[in-house]
Amino acid sequence: MGQDYYAVLGLGRGASTADIQRAYRRLALRTHPLKCREPGAQERFRQLAEAYDVLGDPARKGVYDRFGEEGLKGGIPLGHGDEAAWTAGYVFHNNPDKVFKEFFGGDNPFAEFVAEDGSEVVVPFGGRRGLGVLKRDPPVVRDLHLSLEDLFHGCTKKIKISRRVMNEDGQTSTIRDKILTIDVQPGWRQGTRITFEKEGDQGPNVIPADITFVVQEKPHARFRRAADDLTYVATIPLGKALVGCAVEVRTLDGRLLNIPINDVVHPKYCKVVPGEGMPLLKDPTRRGDLLIRFDICFPKRLPADKKTLLKSALLS
Missing domain, CATH: 1.10.287.110 (DnaJ domain)
Structure with missing residues (x-):
């Protein structure tokens, strides 16, 4: 009941x-x-x-x-x-x-x-x-989940909200939908706040609350972001870590970079590729850096003859 x-x-x-x-x-x-x-x-x-x-x-x-x-x-x-x-x-x-x-x-x-x-x-x-x-309601805060591609290129997001709107009699109200449009700018970061003033519920002698959206970055399959820089982890075998190699990286705008690695790659090694990170908010024509770090795959076992060759090459 x-x-x-x-x-x-x-x-x-x-x-x-x-x-x-x-x-x-x-x-x-x-x-x-x-x-x-x-x-x-x-x-x-x-x-x-x-x-x-x-x-x-x-x-x-x-x-x-x-x-x-x-x-x-x-x-x-x-x-x-x-x-x-x-x-x-x-x-x-x-x-x-x-x-x-x-x-x-x-x-x-x-x-x-x-x-x-x-x-x-x-x-x-x-x-x-x-x-x-007049009483003002506290702000309504919602998350706005965006991909790195959204934040790299910029985009437009349309979000439907339902809010209480006062009727003409000034006492009763109705729930109505409204579309809010957010123009995402290239380079926006996690935590960026977008506020729509007085778009909350209406009521008698109530100043509607502001609605604020807070940018949250979605996890990405290839990159991690830190400020305006992007980090990419390349997996390479031990042999290539010692003698050099080339690393292919697919960028957020679809280009395929071929990065030569001529140094000996140790566990803390980082290859910096300037200008291949996220756009700078104040100047989207400029970008942060791409940082390539490495996951080195060691062999699970080595035959005796290869151990002899390695000893000869590395310990001589």
Whole structure:
């Protein structure tokens, strides 16, 4: 059996909007974690927030009254037949403080509701929404996963977000999709932040949050990146490490480099190829370096005649 949001607020099914606001105000002030230290108060505070989030919104309340919690959270069909579209299910954002602050306003929820003598100040039902108190939600931060190729060439990413948008009545809201476009610049690094101002959820007397995307580099099959340099690990046999060889490297832009290695390759040896790394953000015509390191394969066994030849060559 689903939750009874009316019971959570201590109300009957015929409760009016004013009854719902009055009940949430009274119970939320009583159970707020800053005021109530009793066991279970925090969960009770969360339940009250979810109940008000549903019953305080006419659209969600209408779905809940008709279809219950299962219909509210699972979605309901918009038409008839097997192919009918369904509404998106409701998901509580699990942030009771957000509901509380949107209702009352202010970071200190009790400072504005207590008089100098300690008595409680009567606030109009619906909280301080009508008093012009604006509250800004904290930024919404999301990861933007990009390949090294994306960061090498630059690209355009289009990301669909779903956000709550206020309706014309100024009290109810609707979930709507929006496409955000990010123009990735060549040379961006891990941790680069792209911010879209005020693209978060809208609400009465709420300044929408900024949405910030943070670049995260996807692992690459051939290269590791450090700042503007790329590192490539070449696997070569011991013989080539001693006498020299050529290493082929396929670059991020598809070219095949043939790098001659004329030095003796020891375990810490590194071949630097200038200008074959990542583009510099301030000047994409310039690039960092390509660093070639080596994984030297030693033979598992050597026949006696080859050991004799090696002794003669290396120990003479």
